[in-house]
Amino acid sequence: xxxxxxxxxxxxxxxxxxxxxxxxxxxxxxxxxxxxxxxxxxxxxxxxxxxxxxxxxxxxxxxxxxxxxxxxxxxxxxxxxxxxxxxxxxxxxxxxxxxxxxxxxxxxxxxxxxxxxxxxxxxxxxxxxxxxxxxxxxxxxxxxxxxxxxxxxxxxxxxxxxxxxxxxxxxxxxxxxxxxxxxxxxxxxxxxxxxxxxxxxxxxxxxxxxxxxxxxxxxxxxxxxxxxxxxxxxxxxxxxxxxxxxxxxxxxxxxxxxxxxxxxxxxxxxxxxxxxxxxxxxxxxxxxxxxxxxxxxxxxxxxxxxxxxxxxxxxxxxxxxxxxxxxxxxxxxxxxxxxxxxxxxxxxxxxxxxxxxxxxxxxxxxxxxxxxxxxxxxxxxxxxxxxxxxxxxxxxxxxxxxxxxxxxxxxxxxxxxxxxxxxx
Amino acid sequence: xxxxxxxxxxxxxxxxxxxxxxxxxxxxxxxxxxxxxxxxxxxxxxxxxxxxxxxxxxxxxxxxxxxxxxxxxxxxxxxxxxxxxxxxxxxxxxxxxxxxxxxxxxxxxxxxxxxxxxxxxxxxxxxxxxxxxxxxxxxxxxxxxxxxxxxxxxxxxxxxxxxxxxxxxxxxxxxxxxxxxxxxxxxxxxxxxxxxxxxxxxxxxxxxxxxxxxxxxxxxxxxxxxxxxxxxxxxxxxxxxxxxxxxxxxxxxxxxxxxxxxxxxxxxxxxxxxxxxxxxxxxxxxxxxxxxxxxxxxxxxxxxxxxxxxxxxxxxxxxxxxxxxxxxxxxxxxxxxxxxxxxxxxxxxxxxxxxxxxxxxxxxxxxxxxxxxxxxxxxxxxxxxxxxxxxxxxxxxxxxxxxxxxxxxxxxxxxxxxxxxxxx
Numbered sequence: 078x079x080x081x082x083x084x085x086x087x088x089x090x091x092x093x094x095x096x097x098x099x100x101x102x103x104x105x106x107x108x109x110x111x112x113x114x115x116x117x118x119x120x121x122x123x124x125x126x127x128x129x130x131x132x133x134x135x136x137x138x139x140x141x142x143x144x145x146x147x148x149x150x151x152x153x154x155x156x157x158x159x160x161x162x163x164x165x166x167x168x169x170x171x172x173x174x175x176x177x178x179x180x181x182x183x184x185x186x187x188x189x190x191x192x193x194x195x196x197x198x199x200x201x202x203x204x205x206x207x208x209x210x211x212x213x214x215x216x217x218x219x220x221x222x223x224x225x226x227x228x229x230x231x232x233x234x235x236x237x238x239x240x241x242x243x244x245x246x247x248x249x250x251x252x253x254x255x256x257x258x259x260x261x262x263x264x265x266x267x268x269x270x271x272x273x274x275x276x277x278x279x280x281x282x283x284x285x286x287x288x289x290x291x292x293x294x295x296x297x298x299x300x301x302x303x304x305x306x307x308x309x310x311x312x313x314x315x316x317x318x319x320x321x322x323x324x325x326x327x328x329x330x331x332x333x334x335x336x337x338x339x340x341x342x343x344x345x346x347x348x349x350x351x352x353x354x355x356x357x358x359x360x361x362x363x364x365x366x367x368x369x370x371x372x373x374x375x376x377x378x379x380x381x382x383x384x385x386x387x388x389x390x391x392x393x394x395x396x397x398x399x400x401x402x403x404x405x406x407x408x409x410x411x412x413x414x415x416x417x418x419x420x421x422x423x424x425x426x427x428x429x430x431x432x433x434x435x436x437x438x439x440x441x442x443x444x445x446x447x448x449x450x451x452x453x454x455x456x457x458x459x460x461x462x463x464x465x466x467x468x469x470x471x472x473x474x475x476x477x478x479x480x481x482x483x484x485x486x487x488x489x490x491x492x493x494x495x496x497x498x499x500x501x
Numbered sequence: 502x503x504x505x506x507x508x509x510x511x512x513x514x515x516x517x518x519x520x521x522x523x524x525x526x527x528x529x530x531x532x533x534x535x536x537x538x539x540x541x542x543x544x545x546x547x548x549x550x551x552x553x554x555x556x557x558x559x560x561x562x563x564x565x566x567x568x569x570x571x572x573x574x575x576x577x578x579x580x581x582x583x584x585x586x587x588x589x590x591x592x593x594x595x596x597x598x599x600x601x602x603x604x605x606x607x608x609x610x611x612x613x614x615x616x617x618x619x620x621x622x623x624x625x626x627x628x629x630x631x632x633x634x635x636x637x638x639x640x641x642x643x644x645x646x647x648x649x650x651x652x653x654x655x656x657x658x659x660x661x662x663x664x665x666x667x668x669x670x671x672x673x674x675x676x677x678x679x680x681x682x683x684x685x686x687x688x689x690x691x692x693x694x695x696x697x698x699x700x701x702x703x704x705x706x707x708x709x710x711x712x713x714x715x716x717x718x719x720x721x722x723x724x725x726x727x728x729x730x731x732x733x734x735x736x737x738x739x740x741x742x743x744x745x746x747x748x749x750x751x752x753x754x755x756x757x758x759x760x761x762x763x764x765x766x767x768x769x770x771x772x773x774x775x776x777x778x779x780x781x782x783x784x785x786x787x788x789x790x791x792x793x794x795x796x797x798x799x800x801x802x803x804x805x806x807x808x809x810x811x812x813x814x815x816x817x818x819x820x821x822x823x824x825x826x827x828x829x830x831x832x833x834x835x836x837x838x839x840x841x842x843x844x845x846x847x848x849x850x851x852x853x854x855x856x857x858x859x860x861x862x863x864x865x866x867x868x869x870x871x872x873x874x875x876x877x878x879x880x881x882x883x884x885x886x887x888x889x890x891x892x893x894x895x896x897x898x899x900x901x902x903x904x905x906x907x908x909x910x911x912x913x914x915x916x917x918x919x920x921x922x923x924x925x
Contacts, residue, residue, distance in 0.1 A: 116915065118914045134558035136555075136912035136913070139914045141913045143691040156651070156915075157651065223580040266571045267565075468899075468907075468911055483892075487892055490541065490560045491542070492633050492636065
């Protein structure tokens with residue numbers, strides 16, 4: 078592309094927090110930038126569980142990358158899936174065959190679900206990473222109640238009303254808390270043959286406690302808040318089997334038609350084509366300047382990179398991805414200006430928030446620890462603030478106000494063609 | 502179901518305007534009602550084109566039937582697809598095998614696209630009747646611009662930027678007008694290799710004029726408004742071929758990767774299982790009381806029924822469907838009360854509105870004829886007023902205000918799994 082163009086060409090793969098923040102931080106840099114993403118939008122992943130649980134519409138938490146970057150004239154956005162990277166030749170190839178030459182590359186294609194070698198579970202226990210995942214999950218959660226209503230056999234009906242969320246990290250906790258709220262409040266009075274409040278919502282964590290990235294006391298408070306919302310929390314036991322009929326926990330096989338996977342993530346498989354050492358989760362072990370060992374012009378940022386900061390691994394969270402993106406931009410700027418390189422990447426931890434459900438959350442900021450309603454307000458304010466787009470902020474606030482006043486969820490609409498329904 | 506229950510059982514098939522209005526009008530009637538729909542939601546079809554053109558989210562124009570009817574204790578809502586009706590046995594069967602006995606039946610399953618015997622066109626020219634149709638169309642319209650941007654061959658690129666809408670009725674006009682607005686305004690500055698304003702948006706009507714249900718002068722004004730928005734209007738020539746590469750109009754084959762079908766509707770195929778005379782479009786020729794000839798306990802309403810009122814056929818529009826639904830409820834109430842039957846169904850025509858695009862519409866109410874901005878305001882007020890749900894009204898108004906101030910469209914998000922992409 079652009080044969081003979083004078084400016085160096087930076088290709089950014091992935092329009093998530095790392096890729097988009099790097100791109101924006103290079104707005105006036107003497108570079109041609111091509112941003113490639115499989116989706117046409119930047120996704121505000123921290124609110125993805127709200128789309129899955131019918132609280133928000135897909136467009137409320139996403140914005141077209143082209144639109145975000147329309148005024149940044151040194152960027153071209155390209156919808157496409159990167160199939161292969163040839164680091165030595167400085168080329169990458171899209172699934173449609175297009176080849177891009179690059180001078181520098183930022184690989185920020187993020188993470189996907191991992192089933193710890195049990196890929197057959199993917200069919201029965203979908204995960205939550207993309208809007209399509211969220212819409213599939215929404216459909217399955219809502220359909221489960223419909224199937225229970227139509228079912229006449231009490232055991233089959235109970236299996237439709239049995240929900241399990243595997244993984245007690247932030248996503249699992251959010252999904253479990255919100256699903257319990259839906260069963261207890263949102264669907265009240267709407268069914269004639271079942272009582273949705275009889276739904277069993279189980280959150281299963283193989284480790285000793287939920288939200289293990291928080292201090293133990295906050296973790297305990299989170300568990301108590303979950304239980305108050307009606308979630309059954311099981312810790313210390315891994316799920317050993319998942320089928321279309323249920324899951325195995327220790328010696329028990331528990332009938333359940335809806336199992337959600339929130340347990341493991343693995344780096345995007347694209348990392349492998351770099352031909353450099355990866356960690357167990359498939360992430361690239363980058364240099365302190367986030368470049369790839371042996372390839373100083375190739376950087377990896379966000380969930381795809383693993384790097385230490387202050388002696389501890391940088392967590393796979395949105396603020397870390399944004400900081401990495403910004404850091405790569407600073408390294409590139411210094412190189413372009415011929416000034417000295419910035420000091421190694423250092424993660425600034427501004428705190429840790431997790432929401433649990435209706436008016437329940439936990440917050441850990443340095444010495445400040447909050448839980449319950451104050452934490453929830455803090456969480457809400459932070460998330461609305463960081464959403465991209467004025468309209469999205471307004472609509473999300475409006476939907477929240479509506480949901481908390483009416484106990485309703487605005488997006489309880491089932492769509493999606495039958496081929497995507499594994500239960501047809 | 503409900504063996505031995507004392508109240509007569511009314512089954513309503515279809516939760517559109519006819520079915521839902523009949524059901525609500527029977528709120529305190531001594532009946533058990535089962536409302537069966539393939540979807541979990543009532544859809545406000547007049548705004549469906551806004552979902553297709555990324556102005557609104559799917560949940561903004563839909564509301565779960567269960568939620569609408571949660572307080573009406575004589576109704577059960579059932580998600581299901583009716584496969585067969587046995588009028589003599591008074592039974593119907595769902596696709597999942599469930600059999601319902603009924604004492605009375607209201608069949609209101611609406612219409613679907615018809616390709617005038619050219620069903621192979623369905624692959625290349627999708628229609629617009631359901632939310633899934635709208636989301637597919639949205640995806641294809643947005644992808645066409647992405648493909649054009651990625652295409653290097655000028656002729657292939659032009660084909661991606663060539664859009665044809667077949668059918669000059671209200672849906673075709675709305676889609677053409679809005680698509681022209683997207684190309685001219687919304688996408689401005691967002692692409693680097695194509696100029697979206699070069700997109701060719703063609704509205705093709707086989708008859709002599711667009712919006713033929715309006716008086717000729719309003720029709721002419723509509724055409725002028727369309728042309729001002731950038732739509733090329735072609736009348737009097739039918740499309741004779743549609744392939745994945747384009748369409749044939751007279752002797753010309755016009756390359757176009759996106760063709761939308763807004764030309765023909767046919768009644769839901771369920772009408773056939775009644776075994777009674779149908780009109781050419783497959784609609785049931787009902788009695789003046791909307792019952793089926795020979796089956797006084799079976800009624801048909803909405804787009805599935807064809808009936809005369811004041812010597813003219815009742816049009817297939819939302820107000821007519823609501824009136825038919827309300828009428829069937831009155832007939833049933835009279836029978837239950839043992840009072841005399843109401844006079845034959847009569848359609849009250851309150852007027853005819855059609856929107857064309859940005860600030861453009863036509864209105865015909867008795868002697869009142871409006872076009873342009875005043876008509877558009879009238880159209881907007883009427884549509885927001887008739888939406889179900891306070892939240893939906895508020896969100897739709899907000900999105901409209903946003904769109905008309907910023908020229909942006911909030912839902913320009915491409916999703917949908919690859920299997921639904923005919924262009925993968």
